[in-house]
Amino acid sequence: MADNSLRPPCQAACPIQQDVRGYINLIAEGEFDEALRTIRKTNPLPSVCGLICAHPCETECRRGQVDQPLAIAALKRFATEYGHDDGAEPQTGAKRAEKVAIIGSGPAGLTAAHDLARMGYGVTVFERGTAPGGALRAFIPEYRLPGEVLQKDIERIVALGVEIKTNSELGKDFTLSELKNEGYSAVVLALGLHLSRGLNISGVELDGVLLALPFLREAKLGAGKTVSGKRVIVIGGGNVAVDVARSALRLGAGEVHMACLEARDEMPAFAWEIEAALEEGVKLHCSKGPKSILCSETEVAGLECMEVKAVFDEEGRFNPTFYEEKVSALDGDVVIIAIGQAAELSFLEDTTIKLNQRGQLVFDPDTLATSEEGVFACGEVISGPGTAVQAMASGRQAALAVDCYLRGEQMAAPQPDGRKDVGELLATTAEEIKRLERREMPALALKERMGNFNLIELGYTEIQAVKEAQRCLRCGAGAEYLEDKCAACLTCVRVCPYGAPVATIAGSIDIRADQCQSCGICIVECPARAIVFRQGEDSQIRERVEAAVTEASLSGAEPVVIGLCCSYGAFATSAFAEFFRDNYKPGIRIVKIPCVVKIDTTHLLKAFELGADGVFVVGCLEEDCPYRMSTFWAERRVAAVKKNLDEIGLGGDRLEMYTLSDPTVQKFDEIVTEVTTRVRQLAPSPMRNRREEA
């Protein structure tokens, strides 16, 4: 199917270019398996991303201009939980003889491994920890990412033929030259940032002063230094600091305070993480610089802080300055330092891999090649702290680089998407779009979160997910205007509820793709058939209707009844599919229609022409529908065809339209019974008799 769609902002914002619009709309139509397959095309860690992705897509979502952005990450999680895809990952290349070693099994390493395995290479991942996953496994708290969720994604990567060797640390258990001797043609260093940065202030040597990453690791192992009943002070304002604070609370800390250099709005942690921490009872102390750790005898007694003048200098570089005289103290028994991370690269000192003066890896930003032939690097070890999905994108780039290197090809510059990006949603258009509140994900109540590391967010139910997915504006996948067929009748301009098509001064029509909401009214109403969907839904509906009638007719069952049924909302749930849509006798076929407003009079006529004894249309209620005017147009077209059927003596009572609200979809059965009973009383369609004789 041709795809002339524009690239939506969600996809453009995604470091791994997920087809967000594609999978969101599959969820909206109840195609959960296909949604998961769509996600997996470009994402080897869908379950992980469904839980912890920083979702830059949501920031760019144009629904945000109407009400709130789509809950994209939550919907991804839903797809991974409700979608079934047991098929093997498709190989994109023929089997290759070369072997590649990946050092590190975090998001960068796993993505590089996944991509290279799909390209046909033999891949071994070396992980120094006891289980794969890198920082995802070692540091991300279980209440955000349970280990079994991570394991689910890793198992699919292993199923691709990737070998993961745990307890294998580069520089300790093996060396780069040993890898080469073992026949690895390329090595990817996806080492992550495993060292917690410390502070050079008095008192840091005390027992009660801990570093963030060891604390998180031990907390995950359940063997952490007990903070139970203690007053904990976390130094830092990033995501790791928040993870530490929230973990400490769960471990039973009496009070948890976070002291950070940044002002509240400058804090590098994600806004939603800070909100959650505050909600759980973490006390925030912003614009505080650590001066010294206070002690009474040998025990930590608190943190002495200076008021911060500015965190960044005039050029925007991190260069904190303080009001030395404005000193305050926080009381506490434990201080955990979460002010940053560093790579552990000491083992490279004896190799030919070059480090710069600051001890960082020297690498080519395009090819990710290090100074040593055949050795590449990706992820946070080269980028510094970032998000998991950024690390995945880096891993993907490394896989491409390795492939080019092993093929002896020049690494091509990153290919632009090739499609035009969707532009701005005008305020005038946004005003015309129905407001549909974002469905917040159900979560554990505050009191249920303490004393355990249970996953907080509970996940969407089916109906929540399909309703949330239905909010997608389908940016860039709407109507496409075929100039050579256009009669300039201006029908599109007049029927569009959103004002997307406009007449141009040159006398042609401009269906502004940036404003189109993909409802399809103009496509159906255009008398010249000069408008099509950019992703071909119009011809898909026609094909589905024709196939359904043909199939039902061939079954030999009487009567042949075709239902054209909305595929959104309650109609998209698996219960509806199981008990209604796919559960009728062979003569009755229900065709999914992504909003009945897309039904054309010729679809209905075709169904009768091919031999349907009866046809019925079931839409949702206008107030449940994300589109405007859907029932109005659908009813009008049904009425027109009923008139046609009367005129030719076939009888307009063979066609009927119904609407059902979300809570009443179970009445679908009654509709089918009613239509079937009525149609049974009529003579069988002479159209079908002719077909059988032929």
Add this chain to the structure above:
Amino acid sequence: MIVVQQKPLDRIRQMIADYDKILILGCGTCATVSFAGGEKEVQALASILRMADKAKGGGKQFLEHTIKRQCEWEFVDEIEPMVKEVDAILSLGCGIGVQAIAQRFPDVPVLPGLDTCFMGLPQEHGLFSEMCAACGNCILDLTAGICPIARCSKSLLNGPCGGSHDGKCEVSPDLPCAWQLIIERLTKLGRLRELEDIKPPKDWSTSAAGGMRTIDRSDLRITSQDATPQGHEPN
């Protein structure tokens, strides 16, 4: 634009009764804009006719095609291969289109699927009004841009007549009196005095009564003058 509408289905079925293989030919300009003869209408009518025929046990075949304009030779030429295959053409063009097809394909019956109604204005989506009678001698400058020839039931030049009541024509309570509209607009323009000049009888020789009218633009024509169809010049 030329405003057309589809003929009653029974009439169409009557016309095609004698033919087995029929090309339903749409027109991509005025008939499309009138929602009567565009690609979509061709598709729908073909479906309806096929069903009507099958219901009667018939075995007719219908081909579907739409060209940009049935009133242009070059566009009409395009259907020649299809025309060879069929017994008749059901044109969903205006009367001009039907005649162009008939002239171009002398051996094939051409049937009008539409009634050509008037030259009009799409007032809004789905509402068309007659605006021009093609009299060949425009007087809109004298009548405030409102045509009494097309819009006055009597085509009066010096109206209104005694049948104008409350702004409506006696012909129908829904029909605005064109002369009432003319007077209102002239008043607004401050030119009502002009109506005091009685307009002499109009020269109707440019209008339709004298047979087919032809405009011969010798400044434009590039073919031999012998090809001129017979007809009177409208001026």
